[in-house]
Amino acid sequence: MTRNTFIAAAIVLAVAAGVAGAWFAARLGAPELPEQARVLTTPRPVPAVPATDQAGRPFGPEQLRGHWTIVFFGFTHCPDICPATLQVLAGARGMLEDLPPEQRPAVVMISVDPGRDTPQRLGEYVPFFHPEFQGIHVDAQYLPEITRVFGAAYAYSPAGEDSYTVDHTASLFLVDPQARVAAVFPTPHTAAGIAADLRRIIKLEE
Amino acid sequence: MRLTTLALVALLAACAPDDAAPPASPAPVAGVPAGALEVSAAWVRQVPPAARMTAGYLQLRNTGTEPAVVVGAESPLFNAVEIHGTVTVDGMARMRQQESVTIPPGETVSFEPGGLHLMLMQAVEGIPAEGEIPLRLILADGDRIEVIAPVGRPAD
Numbered sequence: 524m525t526r527n528t529f530i531a532a533a534i535v536l537a538v539a540a541g542v543a544g545a546w547f548a549a550r551l552g553a554p555e556l557p558e559q560a561r562v563l564t565t566p567r568p569v570p571a572v573p574a575t576d577q578a579g580r581p582f583g584p585e586q587l588r589g590h591w592t593i594v595f596f597g598f599t600h601c602p603d604i605c606p607a608t609l610q611v612l613a614g615a616r617g618m619l620e621d622l623p624p625e626q627r628p629a630v631v632m633i634s635v636d637p638g639r640d641t642p643q644r645l646g647e648y649v650p651f652f653h654p655e656f657q658g659i660h661v662d663a664q665y666l667p668e669i670t671r672v673f674g675a676a677y678a679y680s681p682a683g684e685d686s687y688t689v690d691h692t693a694s695l696f697l698v699d700p701q702a703r704v705a706a707v708f709p710t711p712h713t714a715a716g717i718a719a720d721l722r723r724i725i726k727l728e729e
Numbered sequence: 730m731r732l733t734t735l736a737l738v739a740l741l742a743a744c745a746p747d748d749a750a751p752p753a754s755p756a757p758v759a760g761v762p763a764g765a766l767e768v769s770a771a772w773v774r775q776v777p778p779a780a781r782m783t784a785g786y787l788q789l790r791n792t793g794t795e796p797a798v799v800v801g802a803e804s805p806l807f808n809a810v811e812i813h814g815t816v817t818v819d820g821m822a823r824m825r826q827q828e829s830v831t832i833p834p835g836e837t838v839s840f841e842p843g844g845l846h847l848m849l850m851q852a853v854e855g856i857p858a859e860g861e862i863p864l865r866l867i868l869a870d871g872d873r874i875e876v877i878a879p880v881g882r883p884a885d
Contacts (some may be wrong), residue, residue, distance in 0.1 A: 599779065599780065599781070600781055601824075602774070602776075602780075602782045602783050602784040602813075602848050602849070603784045603813070603815050603824060603842060603843065603846050603848075604815055604817075604822045604824070604843060606776055606780075606784075607773055607774075607784075607842035607843060607883075610882055610883060611816065626829075644779060647778065647779030648777045648779045648780065651776070651777035651778075651779075652777075676821055680823075680825075682824075682826070683809075683811075683826075685822055688824055690821055690822065690823045690824075691821065691822060692820050692822070693817050693820060693821070693822040694820045697750065701790060709820055710817050710822075710843075711817075712822060
């Protein structure tokens with residue numbers, strides 16, 4: 524066997540092994556990568572800052588541990604994007620009802636308008652879309668810190684007389700059971716897309 | 730004007746809606762055609778009782794030969810109705826009032842979630858949780874188009 528023939532044979536064998544390996548991996552149900560969500564290579568721990576849920580209970584890393592959580596930054600004086608996103612999330616949550624309870628994601632909307640969105644007001648708004656969804660009130664002075672960790676942004680803009688609207692990141696964020704920001708779902712969002720990617724991410728973590 | 734129209738159309742085309750699904754209860758075509766503008770698929774989002782505002786969506790098709798310009802809207806059930814557009818740039822959603830919306834001849838402009846919408850504010854007696862909401866589109870040439878928009882949630 525000449526040296527060149529040997530190299531050629533080795534290449535053919537390597538390619539065949541690779542194809543066979545990929546085929547077996549696919550047959551064995553190798554974890555799929557998410558299609559839309561961007562998984563962070565270094566998950567970022569959610570900081571403990573003064574925050575409460577809509578019932579006035581403390582909300583922070585302790586409450587995020589042990590389950591997946593989808594986080595959305597929004598506000599209740601928001602007629603278009605926020606209710607549309609909450610509606611999509613309700614659809615996604617409905618598609619995940621077959622998962623064991625500990626794998627079903629919690630869904631929270633952290634208000635970027637803490638001045639107008641009291642916990643009580645959030646409680647009257649967010650659960651309308653799904654009874655288990657929660658609104659989170661973070662004190663205004665700590666909002667920059669928590670949004671920075673998520674990689675979210677918000678800004679206030681005048682809208683009409685003595686009113687304002689809030690520009691805000693419309694991406695969705697996935698917090699893992701270790702209370703770390705683990706993935707980002709960029710816009711646009713669909714219920715089916717979110718549900719499918721969430722299943723893939725949960726599988727990857729197993 | 731022509732350039733503005735083109736720019737607006739380009740802007741609208743760039744608005745990727747988060748959820749373009751039709752409402753759960755299909756909206757009958759309820760517009761009374763005025764001139765060459767046809768209204769279809771009108772609906773208003775069902776929102777929690779605590780909401781201070783909601784949004785109306787519809788499709789406008791210009792079957793005529795001249796551009797149609799919508800400069801405003803009103804409703805007997807709301808003291809303030811404005812045309813707004815949400816634009817999402819680099820993941821950041823920005824909502825701004827629009828002075829007008831131009832529908833070029835032969836074109837359809839969609840008011841849909843994540844894009845253009847009629848912002849319905851200052852409800853006279855609370856935002857209806859069901860039923861139908863009468864809307865009136867105001868055109869630059871003075872025409873009015875009456876629209877009946879059922880309240881619903883988009884099917885997903």
